[in-house]
Amino acid sequence: MNCNKIEPQSYNTDDTTQASTTSSRILCRYFRKRNLTWFIFWIIIIILILLVVIIPTVIILKKKIIISKAISTTITTTITTIKKDTVATTTTTTGHISTKWIQDGIRVAGGNGQGDQLNQLHWPGMIYFDDDNQILYVVDEGNHRIVEWKSNVTTGQVVAGGNGSRTDQLSKPTSMIVDINNDSFIICDSGNQRVVQWFRRNERNQQIIISNIHCYGLAMDNNGDLYVSDVEKHVVSRWKQGDKNGIIVAGGNNQSNKLNELDHPTSIFVDQDYSVYVCDMxxxxxxxWLKNAKVGIVVAGGDSGGGFATSVRKLNNPIAMIVDRFDNVYVADSGNNRIMRWLKLTGSIEGRIIVGGNGVGNGPNQLNWPSGLLFDRKGNLYVSDRDANRVQKFDVDLN
Structure with missing residues (x-):
């Protein structure tokens, strides 16, 4: 029986022949409908299979593109400087997230043994770089002074300090911020338990901003509010101009490792959203600590699992850190003699060594208790190497 051929109607056949022809037509129509149904069914199945395979693939590709764009985006960090009523920020390019640095550092300050001569340092701490004038400022804690080192020189120049408790003297300073508008420094004068403003053009007109505080780190937000870490009370406080008492913004619930507490906070950083990052040493x-938060979020280190403190998931007595505008954290992992980078993309699971980590020592690729770090506009990394009594510069690796 050929279902594709329609039998011509005959008026000369008997009733039996007509019935047979009618049955054939019905069967042909039935099989045609059935074949069409199966054809549609299999088309739907194929489409569903393609959707199941293609949609997840497209989603994965989109995620890869987003991550790729994030990785290829230029990191910028901001070095905060105080102005009269507001804070100016100097944008510093540190390159891509995949940026690497030449592992052999170049000495740019000190490195001539521990001492108080102008070509020496004694426990250098926090550092600041003036990109416009190519001047490096070093907090020379053991010599109770702030030293200025210009590019390509072998000796520094004292711009603040002198051991003592007078307002024109310092005792074990730990950190500083540059006040460009007033041509002065804001200094944490730790040994005298105070924060002072040191005017560079008038050394006899220094001012005490905050008294009776075991300060260590300093930071400033866009409103000109000053943030100070207190290693005795284990808190970070915010001070507005003219305040007699600061407002606690991190810690303040005893000394412990709970997320609402701190234990010897050192370096601090305040971002554009007024979140406070604290080196909880x-x-x-x-x-x-997000603005107005009651507990903190661990963004680097803090892994309480097994393993040695040298693991890339751990930090060992971190003293200093900086944060870029993508919330990636760079840490002076002092006890491990290395500088670590913790990417926001990977959370706080593990960091990556960017310089150091080659054992304690004074070699060009070694560090000895790093205690300060910063980037210049070209992305070059400067590290204050405390126990080596020097500051090292690690150039961006362009290869």
């Missing part, structure tokens, strides 16, 4: 972590 004795808890071996960096903690981020």
């Amino acid at each position: 004795w808890n071996h972590r960096v903690v981020k």
Whole structure:
């Protein structure tokens, strides 16, 4: 029986022949409909299979593109400088997330043994770089002074300090901020338990901003509010101009490793959203406190699992850190003699060594208790190498 051929109607056949022809037509129509149904069914199945395979693939590709764009985006960090009523920020390019640095550092300050001569340093701490004038400022804690080092020179120049408790003297300073508008420094005068403003053109007109505080780190937000870490009370406080008492913005709930507490906070950083990053030194972590938060978020270190403190998931007595505008954290992992980078993309699971980590020592690729770090506009890394009594510069690796 050929279902594709329609039998011509005959008026000369008998009733049996007509019935047979009618049955054939019905069967042909039935099989045609059935074949069409199966054809449609299999088309739908194929489409569903393609959708199941293609949609997840497209989603994965989109995620890869987003991550790729994020990785290829230029990192910028901001070095905060105080102006009269507001804070100016100097944009510093540190390159891509995949940026590497030449592992052999170049000495740019000190490195001539521990001492108080102008070509020497004694426990250098926090550092600041003036890109416009190519001047490096070093907090020379053991010599109770701030030293200015210009590019390509072998000796520095004292711009603030002198051991003592007078307002024109310093005792074990730990950090500083540059006040461009007033041509002065804001200095944490730790040994005298105070924060002072040191005018560079008038050394006899220094001012005490905050008294009776065991300060260590300093930072400033866009409103000109000053943030100070107190290693005795284990808190970070915010001070507005003219305040007699600061407002606690991190810690303040005793000394422990709980997320609402700190243990010997050192370096601090304030971002554009007024979140406060704290180097929680004795808890071996960096903690981020959102504005008005009651607890912090661990963004680097703090891994309480097994393994040695040298693991890339751990920090060992971190003293200093900086944060770029993508919330990636760079840490002076002092006890491990290395500089670590913790990417926001990977959370706080593990960091990556960018310089150091080659054992304690004074070699060009070694560090000895790093205690300060910064980037210049070209992305070159400067590290204050405390126990080596020097500051090292690690150039961006362009190869």
